[in-house]
Amino acid sequence: MINNRGGVGKSDLVLRLAEALAKRGRRVGILDLDPQGNLSRRAGWTYNEQAPQVTVSEAVMANRPGTMAQVWTPVRWDVEYASRMQLAPAWLELEDRYAEAGVVGSHLRLAKALHGADEHLDDVLIDCPPSLFHLTQMAMAACDGVLVVTRAEIDSILGAKRVRQFIAEKRAELHADDLEIIGVVVNDYEQGKPRQRQQLASVRRIFGDRVWEPVIARREVIANASNDHVPLEQGKGSQLNQAVAGFELLADTYQKRIA
Template sequence: MARRMALVNNKGGVGKTTTAVRLAEGLAKAGHRVLVVDMDPQGNASRRLGWAYDADDPQPTVSEAIQADRDGSLASVITPIGWDVEYASRIVLAPARLELENRMAEAGVVGSWRRLVKALDGVDDQIDYTLMDCPPSLFHLTQLALAAAEVVVIVTEPEYDSVEAAIRVRDFVRERASELANPDLEIAGVIVNAMQNLGSHADQLASIRETFGGLVWDPVVRHRSLLVDADGDEIPLTEVRGEKAGEVRAAYELLAQTTVKAVPVR
């Protein structure tokens, strides 16, 4: 059975989706089988992995799997990704589109926060890592992922608001996990993105390390425009060219190694 990881922050724009996609890539390059579950109605992880919705041949998405409220319903949603590289065969996707927003209206339905747990039942037994890319909130869609996860990885950037949002995630997990019938849920790590050579960033990184201690994973990912371009072009880092391309690829490959050490495959 997969190690299920929810990637979370209570603030948008911190690089959470980039981390989900590139961590999946790094794990796959290392030989691991990865399922990416896109829990964000924006569907950015789905797009960046090369998936596109076809209105003429509608594909089921995470929204339909959750709505089904049935054991194993996510199996009918999972699809290969669109990258044309060898290791892409080790990544599969449960895609999302804006329609996932409709599931928010079900938050008050008894047991609705357990629907992703049920949808995943038996589906990722042959997967090493299930990465759930959550929206920038702590409400229903994120709670679905937290109920299904074994561990949380907080993704942040060295900015004051982002760090405060990361602390809110930590506190929510500590105080509310039992209410999601997941009392053993824990923070496995904190990934810091978009580091620049700024005094304010150095100060905030020091604050992150003081607040989260040994949970902060290395390496810290530096801000690189070519990473933004790769996300926009929906391509794997293997296809990126540029002076800093090797550095960016190495950062996520090392983070994949850190993931395996912190959350080892059973």
């Protein structure tokens, strides 16, 4: 999940799409590749300095195949489907991996860490930082496809175009020759605002049939659930059913497109 523009909803989409997939029986890994650790926190995880856990940072630093196997930790939510959700958590220390960007082959370290360490999972969704630099490049070299998230707003649409251009220009150097944008998800959409409608039309013009349905509407319950680090269905606010239904439909699209 990529956009170098922050605040478009990458972390929330990773989490809520993962929930929707887990509900239908898929075993889903959510991998936090943002040193802000927002995904990890929203999934109920906290770093404990007294009993340090192995995180994405150590797995990448190790530069050995399969190290992510020691990082996956269950999502400890009080809902049945959470038993099929595994988190690879991150915290501020992941910033230190940027210092390795100049080391030969370091962009392949995430792929290496995941090698053989994701076979117990049907899907792994990677939450990237708002950047196209080293951490995101490692994700590009590790993943099967890129999902771009954007709002119907100019800065994030430009961000989405930069992602597309970056992939086109750099895929060979990242050893990711087949890398493609498999989908563009429009998030945080405000119905009934003419400017939003215009911008949504330009997203469709720019990305054509790569744009996934449905567009995810702005709903307070989505932000509240993340703020309270609970499953969406335990989020406070109105229009919960509509919010849940949106991610269900997005999971349909995901499954259709990746099939």
